[in-house]
Amino acid sequence: MDPRDNSIEAHGLVRDFKKGPRAVDGIDLHVGSGEIYGFLGPNGAGKSTTVHMLTTLLPPTAGTATVGGYDVVKEGPQVRKAIGAALQEAALDPYLTGREHLRLQATMHGITGDERKQRSAELLHRVGLTEAADRKIRGYSGGMKRRLDLALALVHHPRILFLDEPTTGLDIQSRTALWEEVGRLAKEDGVTVFLTTQYLEEADVLADRVGIIDHGHIVAEGTPDQLKAEVACSTVEAVPAELAQKGAVAAVLERFGTPTTGFGPESVAVQLAANDGDIAQIVRALDAEKLRISNLQIHEPTLDDVFLDKTGRHLEGAGDEADEKQEAAAV
Amino acid sequence: MQIAALQAATLGRRAVVRTARQPANVVFPLIFPMLLFAVNSGGLKAETRLPGFPTDSFVAFAIAVPFIQGALLATVNANVEFARDIQTGFLNRLALTPVRGIVLLLGQLGGLLTIALVQAVFYLAVGLAFGVHLETGVGGAVLLLVLEAVIALAFASFGCWAALRTGSTEAVQGLFPVFFVFLFLSSMNIPRNLIEADWFRWVATINPVSYLIEAVRALVIYDWHWEPILLGFAVGIGMSLIGFALATHALIQRMARS
Numbered sequence: 001m002d003p004r005d006n007s008i009e010a011h012g013l014v015r016d017f018k019k020g021p022r023a024v025d026g027i028d029l030h031v032g033s034g035e036i037y038g039f040l041g042p043n044g045a046g047k048s049t050t051v052h053m054l055t056t057l058l059p060p061t062a063g064t065a066t067v068g069g070y071d072v073v074k075e076g077p078q079v080r081k082a083i084g085a086a087l088q089e090a091a092l093d094p095y096l097t098g099r100e101h102l103r104l105q106a107t108m109h110g111i112t113g114d115e116r117k118q119r120s121a122e123l124l125h126r127v128g129l130t131e132a133a134d135r136k137i138r139g140y141s142g143g144m145k146r147r148l149d150l151a152l153a154l155v156h157h158p159r160i161l162f163l164d165e166p167t168t169g170l171d172i173q174s175r176t177a178l179w180e181e182v183g184r185l186a187k188e189d190g191v192t193v194f195l196t197t198q199y200l201e202e203a204d205v206l207a208d209r210v211g212i213i214d215h216g217h218i219v220a221e222g223t224p225d226q227l228k229a230e231v232a233c234s235t236v237e238a239v240p241a242e243l244a245q246k247g248a249v250a251a252v253l254e255r256f257g258t259p260t261t262g263f264g265p266e267s268v269a270v271q272l273a274a275n276d277g278d279i280a281q282i283v284r285a286l287d288a289e290k291l292r293i294s295n296l297q298i299h300e301p302t303l304d305d306v307f308l309d310k311t312g313r314h315l316e317g318a319g320d321e322a323d324e325k326q327e328a329a330a331v
Numbered sequence: 332m333q334i335a336a337l338q339a340a341t342l343g344r345r346a347v348v349r350t351a352r353q354p355a356n357v358v359f360p361l362i363f364p365m366l367l368f369a370v371n372s373g374g375l376k377a378e379t380r381l382p383g384f385p386t387d388s389f390v391a392f393a394i395a396v397p398f399i400q401g402a403l404l405a406t407v408n409a410n411v412e413f414a415r416d417i418q419t420g421f422l423n424r425l426a427l428t429p430v431r432g433i434v435l436l437l438g439q440l441g442g443l444l445t446i447a448l449v450q451a452v453f454y455l456a457v458g459l460a461f462g463v464h465l466e467t468g469v470g471g472a473v474l475l476l477v478l479e480a481v482i483a484l485a486f487a488s489f490g491c492w493a494a495l496r497t498g499s500t501e502a503v504q505g506l507f508p509v510f511f512v513f514l515f516l517s518s519m520n521i522p523r524n525l526i527e528a529d530w531f532r533w534v535a536t537i538n539p540v541s542y543l544i545e546a547v548r549a550l551v552i553y554d555w556h557w558e559p560i561l562l563g564f565a566v567g568i569g570m571s572l573i574g575f576a577l578a579t580h581a582l583i584q585r586m587a588r589s
Contacts, residue, residue: 057423077429085427091420095352096345107341108428110334152424
């Protein structure tokens with residue numbers, strides 16, 4: 001096995017639970033070394049179960065997976081040495097300080113003495129918690145807890161990092177800070193990152209490639225741009241300066257694409273027939289008809305459009321539906 | 332081996348620090364047994380006039396009970412925290428490190444033993460301050476602390492098993508009244524040979540807690556009366572072994588990592 005192999009592979013990975021539906025239903029994955037892979041899906045889609053299997057915390061019911069070149073079933077200890085993980089709940093002890101957590105985690109990884117002290121200080125600095133290092137966790141904000149969680153996952157210099165919904169519940173500032181750190185880990189340290197998220201923006205901004213999971217199946221996979229280009233073209237939205245001209249504006253826009261809804265009542269919108277449509281042509285056509293426009297915008301397709309195309313549902317709210325079904329099955 | 336010992340010590344230290352930083356978990360196990368001790372000593376001292384009662388000091392007779400209660404309280408508090416580790420995913424965090432399961436268990440039990448021993452020193456000090464005289468002297472006091480460690484380990488290992496088996500703080504808290512039923516159905520307030528109700532004497536005789544109390548009591552009121560002491564150690568060690576085996580099995584299932 002190549003010791004520098006930081007990839008993740010899974011073939012036909014399945015996980016059944018006794019009283020619930022099949023959580024993961026035969027997924028195939030390939031995540032290359034140094035890649036940030038975004039695993040996007042609603043609550044209950046199977047994201048965390050997949051992470052638990054890949055991190056050796058949960059044995060698969062069927063299928064195979066290797067992480068860092070090691071089999072997750074037969075070579076669990078080697079997998080655990082190669083990976084770091086920040087799981088869905090920032091599992092921290094409210095009565096310990098940040099520094100105490102890092103020292104505890106380092107000791108569990110066999111790092112002791114000065115090296116432990118040095119590594120703890122280095123990681124606290126890296127995640128911006130040096131000043132709060134000796135405060136108890138119960139006084140930390142959600143963002144601070146998540147940053148400490150990330151630092152704990154990095155204590156033993158892992159080659160592969162699993163982050164299970166690392167920014168759920170965080171404000172945009174904390175979220176952005178975490179994205180920067182994760183991006184830096186992949187770019188500068190060559191760490192492979194497997195990131196689960198239910199935030200479209202997170203997958204879009206951070207991931208090199210995205211896998212969309214729904215009801216235990218991967219329904220789409222590719223770079224964010226590829227996925228979006230596959231399912232939809234850009235949408236142009238125009239707001240006439242005078243409401244009386246709304247019909248005329250619609251008539252002009254319809255020459256470039258098909259009408260679409262979901263925008264404001266004063267707006268007219270069309271989905272362009274092709275992504276290479278020239279916005280200048282639209283402006284010229286409106287101008288030729290002497291139509292005045294107070295606002296003209298182009299909306300790029302989103303990963304939600306991809307999710308909608310593949311599953312028939314929007315990502316937002318899909319998790320509630322999945323949760324309800326799971327609860328009903330459990331009852 | 333050295334690393335494993337350091338890991339167990341670090342986990343034990345965490346259990347102690349976590350308890351020390353929660354005043355309710357420190358104060359209640361110190362005060363509650365002492366209050367019960369004071370009430371019993373005041374209310375039941377007439378028992379010493381019963382023919383065959385082994386001592387003329389009920390305070391000396393009753394001081395054994397706080398040692399058992401203290402071990403119970405330490406067990407419940409520490410294992411509620413352990414169950415919380417399972418609920419919050421802290422155990423998963425540890426499971427993702429190379430640390431061995433047995434080290435996790437030893438760390439948890441080690442922390443709990445430390446807490447139980449600190450409590451035992453407090454009870455002993457209060458008892459001595461209130462006129463309890465240890466017939467076995469300093470050597471007996473040392474052996475009493477060793478016995479307390481064995482008793483705490485016996486209860487703690489069952490508490491660990493419950494925490495690991497259920498992963499529920501409520502279930503571990505539910506152990507407290509169960510343990511207390513065993514305590515009340517023992518010879519905590521009266522020597523077994525003086526219990527008049529046959530059923531109660533029978534229950535107290537088959538109740539292992541009776542032998543733990545009687546061993547502690549023997550170190551206080553008799554001058555090296557070995558039979559109850561050895562019986563208490565045997566029961567405590569036996570309970571510890573059974574509890575530890577159950578807890579180890581539950582840990583293996585709980586940490587079913589590959």
